[in-house]
Amino acid sequence: MNLNDKLRDTIKRNVQNHYESLSLLFGKPDSGNLTLAINNYNRPISYTRKEFISFSLNNSFDKESNQILAHEIAHLWWNKANIKNWEDWLNEGLAEYSSLILFREKYGNSVFKENISKLKTKIKDLPPIYNINYNNEYRQDVVTYKSAYLLYELENKIGKTNFIDLLKIFYKSNEINNATFLSLIENKFGIAIKEEFESKLKE
Ligand SMILES: [Zn+2]
Structure with a gap:
């Protein structure tokens, strides 16, 4: 896909901003150089593998594309859970929520609240995460x-x-899986909060 220079610069600047903001939050990711490829598949698909991001862009780079971009950048941190089973929630949920935190810092609380209420609508009547x-x-x-x-x-x-x-x-933990996440919650915040979280995974 040919991008005009202005659009390419806008995307590049946002990639750098997102990368730096998330590094401030979580520390620098283990990955080295980052490659971003723009695709224009008919069905928008964006995905991240270690050090490589394929980013879908069909029309223009708007607020929504920027949020997808932030989600994909966040996968530089959140990509180590098993993608083949339900524990993929750790990759996708953490990437998505990291992008919402990032946008909260960037655009403030009212934008964040708006994003959370959109999220709430999207998840209505969905089956449980667990399994x-x-x-x-x-x-x-x-x-x-x-x-x-x-x-x-x-x-x-x-x-x-x-x-x-x-x-x-x-x-930073060696095993990125659901059990590790739950035991961290328990160690830091007690068994009640861990159990509540665990039961919500099954709701
Ligand atoms: Zn994702």
């Missing part, structure tokens, strides 16, 4: 949006600073 089948038609929405909302609820419960600390520690 969601890979072939379930709602899988992508469940692991991305329902998980992000659950993380929002956790942040409300434990506070912003504690929440970021939790994510920092989780990012």
Whole structure:
């Protein structure tokens, strides 16, 4: 896809901004150089592999594309959970919620509230995150949006600073899986909060 220089510069600047803001929150990611490829598939698909982001752009670079971009950049941190089973919620939910935190810092609380209420609408009547089948038609929405909302609820419960600390520690842990995440919650905030979180995964 040929991009005009202005658009390319806008995207590049946003990539750098997102990368730097997220590095301030979580520390620098393990990855080295970052490659961003722009695709214009008919069906918008954006994905991130270690050090490579394929970013869908069909029309223009608007607020929504910038949010997708932030989600993809956040996968530089959140990509180590198993993508083949329901624990993919850790990759997708954390990437999505990181992008919402990033936009909260950038555009303030009213934009954040708006994004949370959109999120709430998207997750209405979705099946539980826990054990969601890979072939379930709602899988992508469940692991991305329902998980992000659950993380929002956790942040409300434990506070912003504690929440970021939790994510920092989780990012550095050797085993990125659901059990590790739950035991970190328990160690830092007690069994009641852990159990509540665990039961919400199953709701
Ligand atoms: Zn993703």
